[in-house]
Amino acid sequence: MADHIPFPPWIRKGLATGAQYHKTELLLASHKVDTICTEAKCPNQGECWAKGTATVLILGHTCTRNCPFCSVAHGTPLPPDPSEPERVAELCRELGIQYLVLTSVDRDDLDDGGADQFRDVIHSCRTMNPSMRFEILVPDFKGVQEAALDILNDARPFVFSHNVETVPELYRTARPGGEFQRSLHLLSLAKRKWPDTQVKTSMMLGLGETEEQIRQVLHQLREAGCDRLCLGQYLKPSKESLDVAQFVHPDTFIRWKREAESMGFSWVISEPFARSSYHAET
Ligand code: SF4
16 A cells, blocks of 8 residues: 555655764664664664664564564564663763663563563663663553563653554554553553653554544543653555555644643654654653
8 A cells, every 4th residue: 555655755864974873873782782763763763873862672672572563573582681781871871871761672471571671771770870861661561560560660760651553443453462452551550650750652643543543542541641642654664564554744743743732741742753762852
C-alpha cells in the first residue's frame, strides 16, 4: 500500500554532520552502548547526536517480540550484561548527559521483564552524577507489572514512559504481542504509585487509524493519568515492515497538539518527526 504513496515534501530530514555527532558516535562505540536511534533507524539521529543526545538501549538489541512496525531484531536475547550499568554511566559522564532517556527491547524471557537492569543503570549513573535526571521508556512488563514497578521504586525516574504505539483496533496487525489494555494498565499503575512522576506515552499516526479512534485513546490515556504525549508519523523502517497507510499533514499534527492540551496533557509534542525521546529533555 505505502509503496504507492510518494513521500510528501514535509518528510525530509538533513544528514548527520559535525564534530559533536562524531564524538557521540565514537563514545557510543567505545563503550559498546546500543541506542534505539540506530536500531530503530530513527530519522532524527543526525540532529540528536549532533547535540550529544542519544537514547540508550539496554538489555541487548534482540527483542523477544516481533512487531511488524519495528525494525529491531527479534529472537533469543543474551542474558543481561552486568557491566552495562557502569558502561552507560561512563558514557553519560564523557558526553556530559544530564537528562538520559533509557529504553530496552521487550525481555519477556526475564522474570522481572528487565526492571533490575533499568534500576542498576540508573543507580550507576546517579552514583557518578547525582544531578542526572532520567526518562525510562519501558516495555509493558507483561505478567510482572507490579513486581517491576516495585523494583524500580528506589530508582524512580522523572518521566516514566511506555508507548501504546497505536489504537487498540490496530494491535493485531501492528503489535500482535501486545494488548492495549495491558499498556494502559501499566501507565495507570505507575501514576498511582508515583503521583509526582510524569507519565508519558507515544503513538505513531499513519498506520490506518481513524481520528475518532485516536480521540478515544487520548481520553483513555488521560483517565489513566497520563501527563505527556508524543504523536509522530509512522515511517516504514525496512522493506519487510508494515506499510504506511497515510501521511498525516503537519497542520493535522498541530491540531492534535491543541486538542491534547485542551484535554489536560501537560506536555505534548506532535509533529511528523516526533519520536518518544525527541526533545524529551525540554
Ligand atoms: S528522537 Fe530519540 S531515538 Fe530518535 S535519534 Fe533522537 S534520541 Fe535517538
